[in-house]
Amino acid sequence: MPHFITECSENIRTEADLPGLFQQVNRLLAESGLFPLGGIRSRAHWVDTWQMADGAHDYAFVHMTLKIGHGRTQQQLMPVMEQLFACICEHFADLMARRYLALSLAVEELHPQLNFKQNNVHALFRKE
Secondary structure, eight states, X not given: OOEEEEEEEGGGXXXXXXXXXXXXXXXHHHHTSSXXXXXXXXXXXXXXXXXXXXXXXXXXXXXXXXXXXXXXXXXXXXXXXXXXHHHXXXXXXXXXXXSOEEEEEEEEEOOSSSOOOOOSSHXXXXXX
16 A cells, blocks of 8 residues: 555546656655555546536546555645645646646545455565
């Protein structure tokens, strides 16, 4: 963990540059010191059917969720979430200037016991 999951309306696929966003997000999360590098993942889910508001315009949306493991305080997370949302807003600033676009970000903390995982990538980043 963390997993940065992006849900986007299909109508901005060619303009969204999610690989570029994911590079920035992964770097920010790694540099925060709150998350192990081997657990950071970013991914997109493109939505081909949606309606926003009154449906009268070519609206677009990007909803992002940061799923994290249990154990970090709100005081630890707030600066990271603020930096993350600022990064997202900057990334989409040009697109938002040209079209109707809704951006949202939420954090989801997984249950401390009901969260099962196995990952051999962490071993690559352990300091010996």
